[in-house]
Amino acid sequence: MSFGFVVSFVMLNKDHVSNASDVPRIAGVFGNLPGPFLSMNFSNIVLVVATILSYAGTYLFALGSCKLDERARGRYWKQMTDVEKIAHRSWPTLQSTRRSSRVGKLLTNIVTTGSMVSLDTSLIQTPSRWTFVVQTAPLWIPLFLAIILGVPVYLTTKYDMPLETFCFIFLWIAAVGLQRFVKSWKRLELRTQWRLALAVSLNPVLVTALLCSLYFWVKSALTGREIGDMLVDLKHHRSWSETIVSLVGGGQFTRNVGAGDLANALLDAGIVSLGFKMFEYRRELWTSFAIIFATCLIFSTINVFVNVIFAVAIGLQPQDALAFCARNVTIALGVPAVQHLSGSVTMMSTLVTFSGLLFQMTGDFLFSWFRINDRVVAQSTIISSDTETGLEAEHPRTDEGKIIAAGITAGINAAAMGTSHLIERDSRCSAYSALSMTIFGVMTVALTAIPAIKDELQLLAWQ
Amino acid sequence: MMVNWVSQMLDAVRAPETAIRYRNAATAISMIPVIQLLIVPIQMALDQHGVGLPASILVMLLVTASMLVANHFNENTSSIYGTHLKGPVSVLSAFSCILISSWSNTNLLSVTTD
Numbered sequence: 067m068s069f070g071f072v073v074s075f076v077m078l079n080k081d082h083v084s085n086a087s088d089v090p091r092i093a094g095v096f097g098n099l100p101g102p103f104l105s106m107n108f109s110n111i112v113l114v115v116a117t118i119l120s121y122a123g124t125y126l127f128a129l130g131s132c133k134l135d136e137r138a139r140g141r142y143w144k145q146m147t148d149v150e151k152i153a154h155r156s157w158p159t160l161q162s163t164r165r166s167s168r169v170g171k172l173l174t175n176i177v178t179t180g181s182m183v184s185l186d187t188s189l190i191q192t193p194s195r196w197t198f199v200v201q202t203a204p205l206w207i208p209l210f211l212a213i214i215l216g217v218p219v220y221l222t223t224k225y226d227m228p229l230e231t232f233c234f235i236f237l238w239i240a241a242v243g244l245q246r247f248v249k250s251w252k253r254l255e256l257r258t259q260w261r262l263a264l265a266v267s268l269n270p271v272l273v274t275a276l277l278c279s280l281y282f283w284v285k286s287a288l289t290g291r292e293i294g295d296m297l298v299d300l301k302h303h304r305s306w307s308e309t310i311v312s313l314v315g316g317g318q319f320t321r322n323v324g325a326g327d328l329a330n331a332l333l334d335a336g337i338v339s340l341g342f343k344m345f346e347y348r349r350e351l352w353t354s355f356a357i358i359f360a361t362c363l364i365f366s367t368i369n370v371f372v373n374v375i376f377a378v379a380i381g382l383q384p385q386d387a388l389a390f391c392a393r394n395v396t397i398a399l400g401v402p403a404v405q406h407l408s409g410s411v412t413m414m415s416t417l418v419t420f421s422g423l424l425f426q427m428t429g430d431f432l433f434s435w436f437r438i439n440d441r442v443v444a445q446s447t448i449i450s451s452d453t454e455t456g457l458e459a460e461h462p463r464t465d466e467g468k469i470i471a472a473g474i475t476a477g478i479n480a481a482a483m484g485t486s487h488l489i490e491r492d493s494r495c496s497a498y499s500a501l502s503m504t505i506f507g508v509m510t511v512a513l514t515a516i517p518a519i520k521d522e523l524q525l526l527a528w529q
Numbered sequence: 530m531m532v533n534w535v536s537q538m539l540d541a542v543r544a545p546e547t548a549i550r551y552r553n554a555a556t557a558i559s560m561i562p563v564i565q566l567l568i569v570p571i572q573m574a575l576d577q578h579g580v581g582l583p584a585s586i587l588v589m590l591l592v593t594a595s596m597l598v599a600n601h602f603n604e605n606t607s608s609i610y611g612t613h614l615k616g617p618v619s620v621l622s623a624f625s626c627i628l629i630s631s632w633s634n635t636n637l638l639s640v641t642t643d
Contacts, residue, residue, distance in 0.1 A: 196534070200541040204554075305584070306565055307572035332621075334568050335561045337585040339621040341592030342614060348597060402581030489622040496622075504586060511582070 116376045117424065120394065121479050124365055128474040131357040132467035205243060208235040223320070226299060230325035233281060234274070241273040266427045271483065301326025306334070337398075340485065340500040347497035354470050358502050361474050366509035369394060370519070374526045384527040389413035391523060392510055394421055396481035399507030406514040407523055422483025425476060429487055438468045440493040473498025478506045553616035560617060564588070 199206075209232070216229030245268045248254075254261040286293045302322050303309045312322045344351055351358070370391045377387035388409030392400035397415050404414045433440060473495030476484040481503050488496040513519050541547065572584035600606040 196537040197541040197544070200538065200544075200547055305568075305572050307569045307576060307584075310569055311573070331561050331565055334585040334588075335557075335564045335621050337583075338564045338568070338589050338592055339560075339618045341589035342596065342610070342618040343622060344589075344593045345596040345600075345610065346615065346618075348593075348600075398583040398586065405581060486622065489619065500589075504589065507586070 112376055112380050116373070117421070117479075120365075120369070121475055123368075124361065124478050125471050125475040127364070128357060128361045128471035129467055131360060132354070132470050135354070135357055136467065205236070205239050208232040208239065212236060225320045226296075227320070227324050227328070230281075230300065231328055234278060234325060234329070237277045237281070238270065238274050241268070241270040241277065244268055244273065245270055262431070266431070269423065269427050271423060271426060300324045301330070303327060303330075306331055336486070337482070340504075343489070343497050344500055347494075350470075350494075351497055351501055354498065355501075357470060358474055358498065359505060362478065362502055362505040362509055365478055366506050366513060370510060370513050370523065371526070374523055378527060378529070383410075384524075385410040386413045387527040388523060389417065391514065393417035394479050394481060395507045395510045396503055398482075399511055403507075403511045403514045406511075407520060407527075409527075418481060419483070422480045425480030425484040426487045429476070429480075429484070430491065433472065433493075436468065436472070438472050438495075439465050440469050440472060440488075440495050441491065469494050470498050474502045477502025477504075481507070549616065553620050556613075556617035557620040560621065567591075 212229055212232035216226075216232050220226050220229045245265055248261065248265045248268055251261060254264070282293055282296055285291070285296060301324050303312065306327070309322050309327055313319065373390040373393055374387050377390035382390070385408070388407040389404050389411070390413075391407065391409070392403040392414050395403060395418065397418050400414050400418055401411055404411050473488070473493075476488055476495060477499035480487070480499075485496055485499040485503055488499050514523070567588050568584045571587055575582055575584055575587075596606060596610065
């Protein structure tokens with residue numbers, strides 16, 4: 067069972083598993099993860115403790131920095147004054163005003179529509195069959211295209227990019243829909259713990275990874291092709307620049323562009339879109355830039371050394387121990403960092419994926435546990451730099467520190483997967499997370515490029 | 530009968546929320562090649578000079594800087610962003626996860642079957 071858990075993680079890195087010896091090596095690190103069916107050993111305890119310490123340390127440091135910053139800017143006293151004003155505010159409060167305005171709208175509706183019967187018909191609209199079809203189109207369009215376009219192209223030309231692209235999009239959307247369905251499943255309404263556990267275990271990334279593996283196994287059984295060959299066709303190049311160089315050099319399109327290459331373009335677009343998100347929250351980021359920068363600087367330095375010490379304590383091989391120094395960095399930045407140290411890229415990418423999945427699975431629970439009110443409440447109160455009003459009313463300043471700290475913690479510990487999870491849940495932390503992820507990653511790369519630090523880390527790993 | 534179906538479908542597509550969703554998705558898809566136009570030359574330059582940084586991260590910072598500069602000179606930039614780009618950007622950010630899933634197909638399968 068633990069191997070199955072490992073498989074889904076290792077499979078996230080097409081490029082980095084080069085031989086069979088990698089599999090048991092990685093399984094050795096994750097082999098006996100704590101869980102109801104599994105036993106604990108020393109290495110797992112160290113790994114779990116390291117992860118918890120990293121999360122807790124980052125959060126507490128960032129939160130403390132926010133408090134200090136508030137005091138330094140004099141916000142603290144202003145806030146106290148504001149609270150005092152709110153406490154002595156005369157009736158009605160802001161919330162009750164909103165409620166009464168809603169009641170007013172309801173009354174207006176009754177008056178204008180003439181009767182309660184007409185009000186009912188205006189409010190309750192039975193969705194037509196076509197409305198359902200249109201709303202679920204993102205699910206069936208890829209499936210439809212896979213059948214009418216992907217399969218014929220594959221059968222006639224043996225080119226599987228269209229088929230795989232549409233299949234993976236379908237699987238992804240189905241996995242996302244499945245998790246949403248479970249979250250709102252009425253049969254489990256009274257068993258909230260069960261529902262939460264089921265929703266967490268049906269993480270879309272995990273489910274899609276498993277379904278994609280299943281897809282390849284089925285395809286291999288049907289076509290008789292080696293899975294290795296199919297995977298080579300899935301993703302030919304590391305980046306689109308390599309693809310274009312190859313195409314310009316006379317390479318065939320079908321030999322250079324696979325579904326994985328297209329997905330690479332999508333990830334690039336996703337990363338660039340974080341730049342827009344940072345612009346959206348520019349004022350908040352600007353006011354907390356010093357906190358983000360300081361936290362990233364301190365924790366990238368600490369992580370680089372402490373993680374290697376942890377890995378040595380677990381008893382890993384030197385190359386694997388060196389991979390631990392970039393275990394929280396997004397893979398794109400972790401690869402150059404580990405390559406500087408001659409560490410194992412396989413191990414690094416597995417660890418990064420593990421950290422990201424861990425946050426994706428536990429993030430919602432942690433946010434509710436720490437009572438971090440991070441969601442964008444309504445369209446009318448868009449919480450961004452372009453909104454001058456509504457921010458303080460919906461989210462008191464006391465939450466700001468928590469939100470900044472949570473964003474930084476997610477960015478530093480869960481990198482890109484954590485940030486994308488925050489975006490999915492409409493979190494105000496996403497911009498902080500994106501910036502932290504970038505600064506933290508760049509700093510780790512820079513640190514590992516410094517000869518003195520590189521020598522020290524290699525000494526630690528080889529001792 | 531057919532006309533009725535088409536009419537119903539068009540009505541469903543024209544529903545404000547659905548129309549916005551589809552417009553955002555279409556804009557997001559069209560942004561992917563445009564973003565690659567920025568990334569590819571920078572990545573080529575980085576590869577040529579042996580710099581091991583991903584161009585997408587640099588372009589992300591470049592985009593933020595450009596938007597900030599544009600907003601400094603023309604305050605309408607933020608409202609234009611809010612009107613036309615915010616929705617597609619959210620779609621792109623959310624769906625970037627698909628890559629992580631597509632990476633799920635690794636040599637491990639071939640390794641385990643060897």
